Every structure is written in C-alpha cells, then in structure tokens.
Amino acid sequence: MPKKLTVALAGNPNSGKTTLFNVLTGMHQHVGNYPGVTVEKKEGELKYKDYDITVVDLPGIYSLTAHSIDEIVARNFVIEEKPDIVIDIIDSSNLERNLYLATQFMELGVPLVLAFNMYDLASKQGLEIDKVKLSELLGAPIVFTVATKKNGINELLDEVINLAEKKTTIRKITPGYGKEAEGEIKKIEALLLKDKDLIQKYPSRWLTVKLLEGDSEVIKKIKESEYSNQILKQVEKSTAHLINILGDTPEAIIADGRYGFISGACSEAVKRNYEERHTISDRIDKVLINRILGLPIFLVVMWLLFKFTFAASAPLCDWLDKGMGWLGDKIGGLLPGGSAIQSLVVDGIIGGVGSVLSFVPIIFLLFLAMAFLEDSGYMARAAFIMDKLMHKIGLNGRSFIPMLLGFGCNLPAIMATRTIEDRKDRLVTILVNPFMSCGARLPVYTLFIGAFFSEKIAGNVLFSLYFLGIVVAIIMAKIFRKFLLKGPAAPFVMELPPYRVPTIKGLLIHMWERGVLYLKKAGTIIFVGCTLVWFLSNFPWNPQYSKDYDALIEQAKDNKEMVTQLENEKAAEKLEKSYAGKLGKAIAPVFKPLGFDDWKISVGLVGGFVAKEIVVGTLGTLHSIGKADEKSESLRQALQNQTRPDGNKMFNPLVAYALLVFVLLYIPCVATIAVIKRETNSWRWPIFAAFYTTLVAWLMAFIVYQGGRLLGLG
C-alpha cells in the first residue's frame, strides 16, 4: 500500500517553478480552476520510493498578501487544504527577493523545503552558498536544483519525504520585527489567543502580522470572532503607536524586518564574488528593446507568428475538412437518403463536430507560437514596447498581444488575456476583442468587395474595414474605461525574466493545456450552437413547396443541368420556409435604415452566429446556387442583379459596404461567446458582449449608409 503525500509548489514568477512541475509530473497533469475564480489549478502525480505524491502547482506569486487573487488563492490552498509539504522554488541568482516569499511561509508555520533552482547559473556567476549554514539560519532544508537539466530532483524528493516523516531536525524560525513592533505583536496575539477556534485554524503570530499589515481578508475573518472589537481596537492602537514612535507604517516595518532577516542570513552564509552582472539578456535587450529598433522588430516577430500559424495550419485544416466530408459521406450513405435523420447526423452532428475541429489546428499552433514567445522571455519585452501606446486607450502593454491575436482568431486571443493581472483591464480587453477582424470574416468581405467594388480600390476597401475595427475597439475601450469599468489604469509593474531557450517539452505541455481547455469547454457550446442553427434552417422538414419539385426532377432526369437547377431551387425554398427563413424575414425590417432589409441577408446573418464565414454559404443556398464559396462568380452576379420588389437594385456599393461594416462588428460567433463565458466565469459578460456589439454594428452601419446617402453616394 503506497503512502500518500500532497506537495504544493510555490515560488515567484520566473523562478523556474513551471519547469520543475513539468519535470516532476511529466504528462500526468490536469488543469482545472480554483472554485469561483479563473485562476488555473494545475495538479500532477508521481511515484517516488513508496509514495504516491500529488503535486499542486500554485500560481506564481511574490508574497502572501491579499492584494492579488493569485496570492489569496495560493495562501488559502496552503491554509485550508494543508498540503503535507510546501516546496518554495527560489531563483538562486536572485536570492533576497525570492526568499521574501519564503519568510511568509515560515510565519504560516508550514513544513517548508527550499529548492534553490538554477543553481548552475548562479554559481557560474560567482555565487557561493553554505547550504548547511543557510538552512540552519532560515530554519528550512535547502536543496540545489537545476530543473531544466533535471538535476537535484531526487535529492529534493528525499528532503520532502524526510521532512514529512519528521526525520529532519531543524529549528523553525520566523523573522523578528524589532523591539517596538514585537511588543505590539505580543499585545495583539494575547487577545487572539482567547479565540480558541480561530487559533486552531491559523497560527496566531501570522494572523497578528497580517492584521498589522492591514490584510483585508484577515480583517474580514477576525470580524467573525466574538473578540473582534477588542482585537481590532488593539490593532488600531498598535498601528498608531508604531507610526508615532518609528515614523513608519507597520507594513513598511514588517517588510524591512523580513528583508533584514534575509540579508542577515545571507551575509553569513552566502558569498558573492562579483560586483554587478552584465548578463547576456541585457546585451540582447540592447537590440531587441532598443528605442528605435524595438518596435519594428516586434512587428516583424508578430508577422512571423501569423505567417507560421496560418501557413502551418492551412494543410491541416484542409485534411480535417476532407476527413469530415469523407466521414459525412460514409455515414450518410448508411442512412436513408433525404431523411431528417441523415441530415441530422451529416449536417448537424458531423458538421457541428467539424466546426469545433476546424479551429483546432489554428488554435493549437497559435498557442504553440505564443508559448514560444512566453517561455523565451520575449512576451514581457513586447508588453514593455507596446505599453505607451496601450496606455493611451486606458490599458497597458499586456493587452496588446491579445488584441493582435484577434486578427487571426478571437478564441485564442481572449484566452491569452489571462496574462493581464488587473480584472478591469482584462475585461475591457476581452470585450473589445471581437472588433479585431478575425480570419472567418474575410470570406464575406471577399464576396461582396469582389461583387461591388472595382479591383483597383478593393484592397483599400478591405483595409478600411480592418482599420474601422481597430478604431471602434479603441473608442469602445475608452468608453468602457470611462463609464463601465471605471478607475485609473492599473499600475503596470512586471518582472522582466531573462531570455531562455524554451524546452520542447515545456512548449508542448503549454500548447496542450490551453488547447484541451478550448476543446473541453468551448467545444460543447460551439457544438450545441451549430446543431441549433442546423435545426432552425432545416425544419419544418417537409414544407409546403410552391412546385412539386420531386415530380419535376423525375421528369427532367436526363437533363443534368435542369436537375441541378431544380435541386438548388428546392433547397432555396426549403431554407426560405424554415424557421431560420421565417426568423430572417421577421428581422429584415430592422435593417431597413441600414439599406439591406433583405430577408436572405438576414438569414445569412443569423447563420453567421455559428461562424461568420457561414454567411457566404447561406447566401449561396438562398440564391439557388448550391455550394458557393466567396470567389463564386455566379453568386456575385446573383447579388449584383438582385432586385427589390419595386424593381430597384437591392445592392449598390454603399449598401454593400454598410453590410460589411455590420458583419465586421455584429455579434461575436458562438465560439467567441463560449470562450468569454469560460474566461469570465459568468453568463453576464458574454450576453453583454453579444448585445452591445450588435448595437454598435447597427449604429455604425446606420452612420455609413445614411451618411453616404447624404453625401450622394447611394
């Protein structure tokens, strides 16, 4: 019977925590969310000696305050789930700052093992650590590790087991805060000790220190205690006393105490044989984030990212498409032809699964490219380069990458907003992201621009649409920042990691995690959405046709052209009489002020909710052209010749442009809605996004159409 052990991995961002987690657990990982928040919870398993060890990768944090959701999640896990051991991963070349977090685990009184990671680099740069002495001074066992080379992993696990089996004899230590502060801590602690329930759950000293730091979560907890009045009064008194005597806030005194404790220990056990490091990273940065070259280099990198994603995914998408078509034919052949069940399986289910899968190559490859930028350290530089520009629209540098990814596909773009710490910044970035014109909208543009604009200006028209999307996104971001998600731009501080060569394993794991998350969560909603649209456009199954098509087809069976013509007409009439057709007719008047109050377009727009490119296919069916794509000349002609009941032409360039503006801006596709739901953890924001984007689309198309008419363009 193997013994069980739970180990939590903690550490600063960039300490190599994720690499160590990957080395420990390999592919035996699963990603979930901590209850109620969108912070990822990563868990993995491994066997070592006679132990089954569960490893939990806590979010990367600098401290255990209540200032960020990551920190609250990490500390609640440690307090409430009581892992057997906490491993704090320390970047050896940045000891003081990394040990700051460790001092807080000491205060929490958790069994702590310190992994001094990237030790090879640090010692090469002239760092000498007296391990035995330092671990005595810090009151926790220390292991030197190099996660990227899998060095020190067994020693680390041995220490974990020794500590868990209580074979390690080490004196626990916590930092002291000087005579004045300690006196006040004693007073508060004495009051806390009265509440036996509270003390069972939390170490009294830790609570006291947190109260003095003004920790909002701990204060909330204390308010539930029957002694809360006494306690909080004493905290107030002590705070005033300390400010009075020492001229500094308790937080500052406590932070100084911790840093003092660390530098005291380091001065005795750590030797540095260097003055200042000019690292390779600094030298690379001289070029990559150069004041003049930085931006052009960044743009080239982004261009390469898109080039790579689309070039590599195109053949995969093709195969998938062909595979699904083949599967549809095969399975369809087994079912009675022309029946509802055949259509459900082939067009509904296989078609639905197909649309989920059709995103897979792009999503996975885009995530792979992103993982490369992230793991190599370039992403942080990109945020720095774009910060000033993004600040102008009330966001910060981190919002730029998601916006840019939106031009490829809004799904990975919205998932990439996870790197934005501030909740409001993140929401604004998510909400305006659908205005970045994704690849699926291009076929609709191509169809209409080809039909109504000369080749000479086609490029400019296309560009103007992309540009309009950006302008609308900027305006909406500003409006949201001003009214809906008010408040000053969150201060943007971020650690700049050194450049590293990403490991293949790390890249694949990162790509896999995100990709699977997409498949699991968004996949279901996309599938349901597709099936719904299939139902709407196929039922009632046998409508009252205006002609007896079956008989006519039977009659004309020798004339191939005639048969196709009739079949297309039948399909068009079926769609017209379906629920989708009725819906299209019902909503068409809404588009009257926009110039395209045509029920066929309306049906197409309804279908576009599944995926924007579906607009093209739906129009093809409705114009009795059968399977049409965006380059179909016959569909273009049909659109050019389409007339209104009064005999006037349905479309002119102005109407077509107003329609394209609407297609650019209106309701995000069902997959995007699904991802917004996932990433915000509520239905509120996706529903809001669906409505406000459609409203904006209507208004912009209105302005374009009516404005154009005033200028005499229509």
Next chain:
Amino acid sequence: MKENFFPLSLVPPGKEVIVVAIHGGRGLKARLSDMGLKEGIKLKVLTSYSSGPCIILVGETRLVLGYGMAQKIFVKEE
C-alpha cells in the same frame, strides 16, 4: 535638501539612484515592496522610453515599470 528629489522618469539610462518616496496607495506600495522596490533602496535605470515606461534593476531583479509608474517614484542621486 528637498529640491534634489526628482521623479524616476527623468533619470537617464545607466544611472543609479536611491528611492526616496513612492506615491501610491497601500496596495501598490506593498506590491512594489514585495517585488523588492521600496523606499531607501538603490536602483539602476537600464532602459527608458521618453516619459514612458522604463526597465530598472533592483538588486538582482529587472522590473518593467509601465507608463505613469516612473512618475510616481521619487529618487535622489547617490
């Protein structure tokens, strides 16, 4: 010698200065201090874009300070 204090945004790259004051709420100050940036500490500006974001070296840590942050940190010459 109060007139010798100036915002970090005015410090040219390559120069070392000492932090005198950080203008910001409790949360921001605590966050910066957790990352190693607090009053009394020595830092070096590595890169800066005019009046915009900058990269500083605090101890062994390189920090990106976004637009506006550098105006909130007051420093003095060594």
